[in-house]
Every structure is written in C-alpha cells, then in structure tokens.
Amino acid sequence: MAIKVLVVDDSSFFRRRVSEIINSDPRLEVIDVAVNGREAVDKAKQLKPDVITMDIEMPVMDGITAVKQIMAAAPTPILMFSSLTHDGAKATLDALDAGAVDFLPKKFEDIARNRDEAVTLLQQRVMQIASRRAFMRRPVAPKPTAAPQTARPTTLTRSSASTAPTQRTPVAQRFKASGKKYQLTAIGCSTGGPVALQNILTKLPMNYPHPILLIQHMPATFTNAFAARLNTLCKITVKEAQDGDVLKPGVAYLAPGGKQMMIDGRPGAARIRILDGGERMNYKPCVDVTFGSASKIYADKVLSMVLTGMGADGREGGRMLKAAGSTIWAQDEESCVVYGMPQAVAKAGISSEDLPLDRIAERMLVEVGMA
Incomplete structure (x- = not known):
C-alpha cells in the first residue's frame, strides 16, 4: 500500500511540483492538497495521511500554527519546506518546536547537484519519516488523581504525540559509570x-x-x-x-x-x-x-x-x-x-x-x- 501524503502550500506551482515528484514514486501517493494551514488541519483530521509536507508562510493560517494544531488533534509526521535565510531558519526551528519531524529547503537546488538527486532526496525523506507514524499517539490527559506536573518552557522538545512511549519498564535501569576518564x-x-x-x-x-x-x-x-x-x-x-x-x-x-x-x-x-x-x-x-x-x-x-x-x-x-x-x-x-x-x-x-x-x-x- 502506498504511503499517503497531504501536500500543503499556498503556491499552486510548488504544490504541483511537489505532487509530481511524490507521485512519480509508486510507493508514494498524494491523496490531496491544501492551500493554507486551516485547510491542512481539517484535511489531516479527515484524510489521516501518513505524511504531510508543509509550507511555513501561508495565508489564513501559517504552517507553524497548523503544525501545533495537527499534532494536538491528529498527530502526523510533518516535513516542513523553508527558505534558507536567517528568518527561514528561525521559523523552521519554531516548526520543529511545534512538532514537525524534519525540513527541506524550498529551492531543491540548494541541497542537490541536479534534479534527479533532488527528486530522490524528497522521496526518500517522505518514506523515512512515514515510519514515525506508528509512534504518533495522541497525548493522554492525566487522571484527576495524578500529581500535578510542573510547567516547562516551550522548547524544541517533541510533543508527546510524536515521541516514543516514555514508560519502557516499570523500574528505570540504574546506570553505572565505566570508570573511564574523558577529556x-x-x-x-x-x-x-x-x-x-x-x-x-x-x-x-x-x-x-x-x-x-x-x-x-x-x-x-x-x-x-x-x-x-x-x-x-x-x-x-x-x-x-x-x-x-x-x-x-x-x-x-x-x-x-x-x-x-x-x-x-x-x-x-x-x-x-x-x-x-x-x-x-x-x-x-x-x-x-x-x-x-x-x-x-x-x-x-x-x-x-x-x-x-x-x-x-x-x-x-x-x-x-x-x-x-x-x-x-x-x-x-x-x-x-x-x-x-x-x-x-x-x-x-x-x-x-x-x-x-x-x-x-x-x-x-x-x-x-x-x-
């Protein structure tokens, strides 16, 4: 079964370009597109794609806000597209903060020597992050009797929706130092x-x-x-x-x-x-x-x-x-x-x-x- 992808971008040219690249691989399928963040949130809930590609700057709702809402309502691996500028870097880091998995520059030539290499890179990246969908879980609200949790500042930590389960064993393993000396x-x-x-x-x-x-x-x-x-x-x-x-x-x-x-x-x-x-x-x-x-x-x-x-x-x-x-x-x-x-x-x-x-x-x- 092909990996289902939702492509989100306000540029019709970029939506078409990304869709053509993704659909050229038989293992991938663009199931729909969205022209802004609000549409992306709605379609993520309705269509349940395996991967979402997301632009940052869009009308109605920007990509960062959309990522936050998707990760809260319909956790999905999200690949951001950004510009290779200082402001683009800050926005991309904000998107990762919000829960996006990875990013690529919108100008493929910035990361690839030729078109074939760019095509392969995007297809591989989509397939790789699709494997994270199995770990996406909606956050579970604490029970009323649970001890209150201390609020933490907003940082680049992955939302609980996209991390692997934190409880691996009933009792955490106690580590012991090897005795080696380091510099x-x-x-x-x-x-x-x-x-x-x-x-x-x-x-x-x-x-x-x-x-x-x-x-x-x-x-x-x-x-x-x-x-x-x-x-x-x-x-x-x-x-x-x-x-x-x-x-x-x-x-x-x-x-x-x-x-x-x-x-x-x-x-x-x-x-x-x-x-x-x-x-x-x-x-x-x-x-x-x-x-x-x-x-x-x-x-x-x-x-x-x-x-x-x-x-x-x-x-x-x-x-x-x-x-x-x-x-x-x-x-x-x-x-x-x-x-x-x-x-x-x-x-x-x-x-x-x-x-x-x-x-x-x-x-x-x-x-x-x-x-």
Missing part, C-alpha cells in the same frame, strides 16, 4: 537531531567537565540560529564553532553548515579547525570527519554518541574512535526519528550501549562522574 564529548546526528540535541543539552549542568562537539547535518544559514537558540535554553554555553576556537569545558561547539569541523593541537590545548566542506563530501558537516579527527588528538578520552539520522555518517568515524579506545553510544531505535545512523553504528558492533533519548543526558552525567 572530550562528541555528538553526531541528522534527521530529528535538533530536537534530540536540545533534549540532551538542556539537562547538562553549567560545570559540565569537558568541551562538547556537535555535528548536526544542517544548512549553513541554519547552524548559527540553532546554536543561538540552544544557548538561550541551556546552562552550558553553546556556540557555532569558528576556526581557531580553543576548546573549553562546559562549552558546546556546533559545526557550521557547509563546512567541516576538525580538531588540531593536543588535549588541554586543542583548537577547532573549520575547513571547506569539499565537493565530494555527502555531508557538510560530516560526523565521520570530526570523529576521526577527535580520535587522533584525544585517542581513548572521547565520550561519543550517534543520534537519530538518515544514512550511516558516524560509522567510520566511530570505528576510528573505538579503535583508539574511546566510548561510542547509539540512540535506540524506538526514540529515533530515523534509525539510520545509530543503526549503522550498532550493526557494526561499534556502540557499547543503545540508549533512549530521554535518558542519554542522565547516562552522560553518570559516566563523567557528575551523578
């Missing part, structure tokens, strides 16, 4: 990564003892806005990495989009090197590049994680870290938006632990001796 933490991710990174980083204390390298597949215009948002939400400092940055404890360095982030120097006096992305590289930034660089400088002193994402980026860099004696963990399948990158690491026998997203920060603090 660096490194985290790589892609699809679903912005939400996953925020989930983890907002739980870390200001005095986290190591520098943190963050490699998130993201366009160049998005990484600065994403780092700024994380910095306002986290106790640790988060910044977009710059060439020459000296690694400091309690600071997270987000690899800039379109570039590669490497480490130079020696432990305790290491610096960041930002290099050209490279025409032949599939990912800019690339987890393998940063992980491999870290393995050469820090050897067995790296605590690394591979989170949700499409593909296998992080596997070869993780292999280098493991060979040097460092630790690699993978996010578990149930809590991933796309179980691609973590699966590649797990299948290769590189990760020592598979962890649910909502407990990774807890596990990190135990491992580095802070809990």
Whole structure:
C-alpha cells in the first residue's frame, strides 16, 4: 500500500511540483492538497495521511500554527519546506518546536547537484519519516488523581504525540559509570537531531567537565540560529564553532553548515579547525570527519554518541574512535526519528550501549562522574 501524503502550500506551482515528484514514486501517493494551514488541519483530521509536507508562510493560517494544531488533534509526521535565510531558519526551528519531524529547503537546488538527486532526496525523506507514524499517539490527559506536573518552557522538545512511549519498564535501569576518564564529548546526528540535541543539552549542568562537539547535518544559514537558540535554553554555553576556537569545558561547539569541523593541537590545548566542506563530501558537516579527527588528538578520552539520522555518517568515524579506545553510544531505535545512523553504528558492533533519548543526558552525567 502506498504511503499517503497531504501536500500543503499556498503556491499552486510548488504544490504541483511537489505532487509530481511524490507521485512519480509508486510507493508514494498524494491523496490531496491544501492551500493554507486551516485547510491542512481539517484535511489531516479527515484524510489521516501518513505524511504531510508543509509550507511555513501561508495565508489564513501559517504552517507553524497548523503544525501545533495537527499534532494536538491528529498527530502526523510533518516535513516542513523553508527558505534558507536567517528568518527561514528561525521559523523552521519554531516548526520543529511545534512538532514537525524534519525540513527541506524550498529551492531543491540548494541541497542537490541536479534534479534527479533532488527528486530522490524528497522521496526518500517522505518514506523515512512515514515510519514515525506508528509512534504518533495522541497525548493522554492525566487522571484527576495524578500529581500535578510542573510547567516547562516551550522548547524544541517533541510533543508527546510524536515521541516514543516514555514508560519502557516499570523500574528505570540504574546506570553505572565505566570508570573511564574523558577529556572530550562528541555528538553526531541528522534527521530529528535538533530536537534530540536540545533534549540532551538542556539537562547538562553549567560545570559540565569537558568541551562538547556537535555535528548536526544542517544548512549553513541554519547552524548559527540553532546554536543561538540552544544557548538561550541551556546552562552550558553553546556556540557555532569558528576556526581557531580553543576548546573549553562546559562549552558546546556546533559545526557550521557547509563546512567541516576538525580538531588540531593536543588535549588541554586543542583548537577547532573549520575547513571547506569539499565537493565530494555527502555531508557538510560530516560526523565521520570530526570523529576521526577527535580520535587522533584525544585517542581513548572521547565520550561519543550517534543520534537519530538518515544514512550511516558516524560509522567510520566511530570505528576510528573505538579503535583508539574511546566510548561510542547509539540512540535506540524506538526514540529515533530515523534509525539510520545509530543503526549503522550498532550493526557494526561499534556502540557499547543503545540508549533512549530521554535518558542519554542522565547516562552522560553518570559516566563523567557528575551523578
């Protein structure tokens, strides 16, 4: 049975373009279109599509408001289309905050070398996020006798409608530190990564003892806005990495989009090197590049994680870290938006632990001796 897609955009040209691409794959079918957010909400309830593609700027109701209402009434995996501008980046992050799963630029040529590549990318992305529909559950209202919950500020955390079930076992497993000593933490991710990174980083204390390298597949215009948002939400400092940055404890360095982030120097006096992305590289930034660089400088002193994402980026860099004696963990399948990158690491026998997203920060603090 084909994956059912609802296409939402106020531009008739873009609706037609996206519909043609989706319908050209026999595994996909556009079942209807909507010209604004209000129509999208109504049709999401009526048609129950497997995936929705959503524009951000629309009349009557914008895409972000529509995402919020859909996730509250008819939880569905949503792929946003946005412009590659600073304002577009902020709006896209707001859409992820509201519950959207992933995003693509409206100008396909910004992410693809030719039309065929752009077509394949969109089709693959729709199929990948469609698998999240099984995890979409309407939030259950607390029983009258339940203890009151403390309100949390609005952040990029996924709504309860789109996360995997939080109760995995009656009693949560208690973690134990391995006893290894670390000098660096490194985290790589892609699809679903912005939400996953925020989930983890907002739980870390200001005095986290190591520098943190963050490699998130993201366009160049998005990484600065994403780092700024994380910095306002986290106790640790988060910044977009710059060439020459000296690694400091309690600071997270987000690899800039379109570039590669490497480490130079020696432990305790290491610096960041930002290099050209490279025409032949599939990912800019690339987890393998940063992980491999870290393995050469820090050897067995790296605590690394591979989170949700499409593909296998992080596997070869993780292999280098493991060979040097460092630790690699993978996010578990149930809590991933796309179980691609973590699966590649797990299948290769590189990760020592598979962890649910909502407990990774807890596990990190135990491992580095802070809990």
